[in-house]
Amino acid sequence: MESTLDIFVKAIFSENMIFAYFLGMCSYLAVSKTVKTGLGLGVAVIFVLGVTIPINYLLENYVLKEGALEWLNPEYGINGSSTINLSFLSFIMFIAVIASIVQLVEMLVEKFAPALYGALGIFLPLIAVNCSILGGALFMQDRQYSTMTDAVAFGLGSGIGWLIAIVFIAAIREKIRYSNVPPALRGLGITFIITGLMGIAFMSFMGIDY
Amino acid sequence: MAINKESNAYTFGFSIFLVVVVGAILSSLSLGLKPLKDKNAEVKKQIDILNAIGVDADRSNAQELYAQYVGNNTFVVSAQGEKLEGEDAFALDVQKQHRDKTIAEEARKFPVFVANKDGQTMDVLPTVGKGLWGPIWGFVAVGDDMETIVGASFDHKTETPGLGAEIKNTSFEEQYIGAKMTSNITVVKDGSGKLDAQKVDGITGGTITSKGVEEMMNRTMAVYAAYFSKTKI
């Protein structure tokens, strides 16, 4: 049985979205040229994960998974709902939730927090296609977190882990601009290798017992 | 045809059409494949149970062998070592239960699969614990005397290959054969496992996983031992 803290810290370090699962690599590679933009995208990812994971969690536990619709039974006159298993629909539901939440968040932020919108605005549309968001939802489903708290801890932890990864690599990429990287490796190639080396360094946190 | 593709009505209609078609395809596919999927899950568990009693099985013959050795002879024990009535042992997912924080430890249920092999009755007991990176689990077979282990098989999801992952190896599993489940079985590092039935040589470099197996075994076996000690009398 894992403690909530355990889940949280694991999600940041040893099960880091980037280094352990390579999720969200596209935007990670594209937006990590400076620390500032990396930070902006990272915050946006935390934000969206923090919002979508709980929603998808509710969806999973009260609609999708086998027996999840038990609450319909029986006062509402629906029988046999406890055996309904809609989990085959989870992909489509999750992605729909994510896409619409990102839209909604974007509109809300623009309306109520223009300053925040200024900082995150350009990143939010990028997020819908960021695998780490759907990946977060799918891991949440796969690992069957038993309480809402755990799911939220996982979501936030994953987001923070992603932020750390992108900010670290952005700083490194700023540093290696001075390096004399072989031409064939410039840009993408060296970023892959750095990420791999960072992954090795991050392994120090694997297996930490909280 | 002069349908305005951008009109609200069209958009709406198109969407509904799409949802209906997709929904129909997906649900029929899902329903159609459900028996197969269910069977797969079932077979996987059967293979594990069969392995614990030393029967090699694969997906093609598992069901047959399972029916031959185990059949429906199963029951469920409570955490206090009482036999519970009206539970389906096979459907009980001990891993899920282990992970689910909403179930108190005292409320956990422990299935028992009674197998019959070469005239010997064996109780196959599932066990779940935690390794270095993630969950580990296994099935232990206990012989006629209800205390000597006659077979064990362990598995894991994410242990380090070459280290923790070695708990899957027959050479590690076989060390448990002959140990008594009624008292603690210790995992040791100094190689003395060969000399003492209650000691098991840990995996070199896989200390944490080995210790995880030790903890898992001692915790689960205590529950079953409580049950067996009541039945034996």
Added chain:
Amino acid sequence: MKALEKIIHNLDPKFEKGGKWEKMYPLYETLSTFLFTPKHVTKKGAHIRDGVDLKRTMFMVVLALIPCLLFGIYNTGHWHYEIQSYVNPALEGYRDYLTGFGDKVIYGLIKVLPLVIVSYAAGLAVEFVFGFIKGHGLHEGFLVSGMLIPLTMPADVPLWMVAIATIFAVVIGKEVFGGTGMNILNVALTARAFLYFAYPTAMSGDKVWKSGTDDMLVQAGNVMPDGASGATALGDLASFVGDSPVVAGKVMSSSDDLVAAFESAYDPIHAFIGMIPGSVGETSTLAALLGGAILIFTGVASWRIILSFFAGGMLFGLLMNGVGANAYMDLPGYYHLIIGGFAFGAVFMATDPVTAAQTSWGKIWYGLLGGALTVLIRVLNPAYPEGIMLAILFMNVMAPLIDHYVVQTNIKRRQKRFKTA
């Protein structure tokens, strides 16, 4: 010397562009610049230059590593005979640290020198390949890495592994970034981490720290004889979970007992001198500090990093004493500084100027966090009792970010002058 100078520099034209042996230029450049500081003169700007160059700087680091190397050779020999003594009664006297000095030195040399040679051979070969591609001679960075790599290995590690790890570290850890001065991870640590994760059985566990443990076990019927142990101090401490801590073969009932037992098994003075099993060169805090003194004094290594690294480890160790959630946390803070290569890492690895933080304040943060992280990994992560290697690698990854914020602070501070002025 004039004669030699003449002979060598008469060859110059043959190696220069268009010369007969043009292709061998990198090799020639390496040799000739080793023997003679070239006659390059300044052109404009500063017409005079400091006498120091990278060769002298790097040589100083290698020199500072000599105490660790020498002690490592002896220590390797000692623990070999110590573990052998459990199956060979004739050697019992060798359990004493100083008995059989000559034998131990010879054994140590036989074990350690091949490691050093293989590490240099493999690394320099790669460097030359890249040198030929880029058309320049050897850059000095590897002179240090080549010595650090063998010192971080257990004495029994197969030589082919050392070679592979060195090649991996030099190519992926350094040359892809453009060579000396451009890399982000310490090369020696990359090699060590590579082996640690690639071949964990050869790099961790209880059988690799005393050279010849495997042979001994075969003779003893694969059972560790009473009283013998192959673990490192940290390994011993980490080898338990839950309620049955075992130190030096004895089961402990409480964490107080454990600490007491640990102290008696690993006397602080012995640990400080380095009379404990471990990787070849990392056990002796004394030797590392000796090297550290040379490096700090000559200014080659940053005192900021070394001091703050120790401070970070100590402070975090004390903090953990306060928390005391597991027996490991109860270990007195100073112990962390004298066991398991802490000093070696802090002095020689963390201070690698290329991969460490590069700003003055950055170095202090880098050291503090690195020291703290080392202790954190040790006490919380039972999987990696030798926390320092991974802690420093992690700090290497983090260093650019630390620098980034130090630079930002500098920028903000300077901007502020204009606002208030």
Added chain:
Amino acid sequence: MSESVEKVKAPSEPLFSKKNKKLITDPLSDNNPITIQVLGICSALAITVQVEQAFFMSASVLFVLIFGNLSISLLRNLIPSRVRIIVQLVVVASLVIIVNEVLQAFVPDVSEKLSVFVGLIITNCIIMGRFEAFAMGNKPWPSVLDAVGNAVGYAWILLVVAIFREVLGSGKFWGMEILPQGFYEMGYMNNNLMILPPMALIVVGIIIWIQRSKNPTLVEEH
């Protein structure tokens, strides 16, 4: 992330005209979705520990991409532009669900190992990228070819990485021991690091290095 829209508007050309062939061959090297366009990496690397997983993953992507491109191309004149992205998402998601169900039913062991990564095909940028960049503007046949090209371009990288990792990391190929026992007796050991995630990235980095060294036109300016 997206690239310029390619338009192929030849009225009647042979099935494998030069242009059509290019649709297939381009993504194999010079315009490889992974190493050049940097798409679809998310799901690509995590499942390259074993060749078997990589193969099924590639096959799944091939399936989804072909049928996705085909259906989008067929529907391209019917889709209201306002809900275009959503429709595309629905199509991918449905196709992925189909793949997932089929994998679960027929190769349950592989399905278990692939775990969430099948689902992540949905956000694999290659797929949406091809829908948007190609299928929305082209006829079904070129769309299918384009799909095949891109999926195979994705697949070969995956398989090469997986072969490296499985052979060096486990001494196996498709789960079968291929290194002679003599190797191990001489002291050889499998390289565990190859199985760990970081090596996937480093191997891809090396492939890029080789690929771009051979073809300097692909080199990026920092």
Added chain:
Amino acid sequence: MSKTVKLRKGLDIKLVGEADKLKVDAPMPASVALKPTDFHGLVPKMVAKQGDKVKIGSVIFYDKYNEAIKFVSPVSGVVEEVVRGAKRKILEVRITPDAQEDAVKHEPKDPASLSGEEVKAAMLENGLWPFLKQRPLDIVADPNVEPKAIFVSAFDSHPLAPDYDYIVHGQDQFFQNGLNALAKLTSGKVHLTLNGNVPADATFQNAKNVQINKIFGKHPAGNVGTQIHFIDPIDKGQFVFTVNPQDVVAIGKFFAEGQYDPTRIVALTGSEVKNRKYYRTIVGASVTGIVNDNLESENVRVISGNALTGEKIDRNGYLGFYDAQITVLPEGDQYKFFLTKGWLGPGFDKFSSHMLFPTWLMKNKKYRLDTNMNGEERGFVVTGEMEKVMPLDILPMQLIKAVMTKDIDAMELLGIYEVAPEDFALCEYVCTSKIDIQEKIREGLDLIKEECM
């Protein structure tokens, strides 16, 4: 309100060969040159042609991009040759002096009674303007901008630097006159910064109409860049002007006497010179007369200026426009065997800021350093060495890297506007990787000039 600055960082390089405090008149040079290369970035437009007869103060050329800035002849004589380099770039305009001292004459005026515009016009027209350099960029001041302050450093802290106290001694009147003229050019202050370590000459002590500051510490305390940084730093878009003290005297003299004063007192220094004295000579004079027959050895480097920032010239080359010093050092073009004089040698003859040589024990030893690089160029490996000698609150390595990667944003943020190449001379000296840092900084400034000014 005067300011006192104490530097904790820096490095004094002690060389053999200080000039004795003895002023002698140098013989009239056989040739004098005006070198456009002394004024970085200048594209000269010739006015005088080869063979023209010129007077002291006649315009020789002007700045192509800023026609108001005129450059005048320091002697009366004949334009002998216009020396051109690659792409017909003008390197030197050589003038052979005649015996007469014909000069372009004006009415003497008291600058205190003139308006700023009048002072400026007089300076521009009569070749005094180039004495003013501007920060940022470290080039001849742009007459179209108004400086927020003008800085005069009353001392030079470079190795073997000439002693300005000695040079300007007794010129109180002219110096004050010059300061008065400068004060007209800015609405801000004129800063005169004295060396805090030793008492300054009365000429400086008693200067009026200026803010007198003191600075304590090692080199680069005397660098005007250091003083600007601590006393009145400049932001992007701001300008300050800087002038050498001896040039202030020249400006003062022009207004007092109505004619351009080309005389300069120059210190002849360096280990390879026999007769080290202060010579009274002329701006741009050929150094042949004072250097030849005055050398200890033959294989030498003659530098107009000091050993850290000066310019290498031939033995019959010309004194630079801003220089008050000639340094002669041994050329270091010999191989050095690694165990004796080379990288692994004991190094008793090597002055180093690093403690890698035993010479740190000999605090007061003076060194006979040659021009050998003492190593090969490498990537940046050693960190922290530049910070030790850089008193400015500027991160030297980061700024240099920003320049090397042509990252203009980073350069601006890291303070490129505040610095001149000479501020990095010590960094260049100590650099283990032997990178030509002053050159890099200059490239950075050029880039900034091109892109942002």
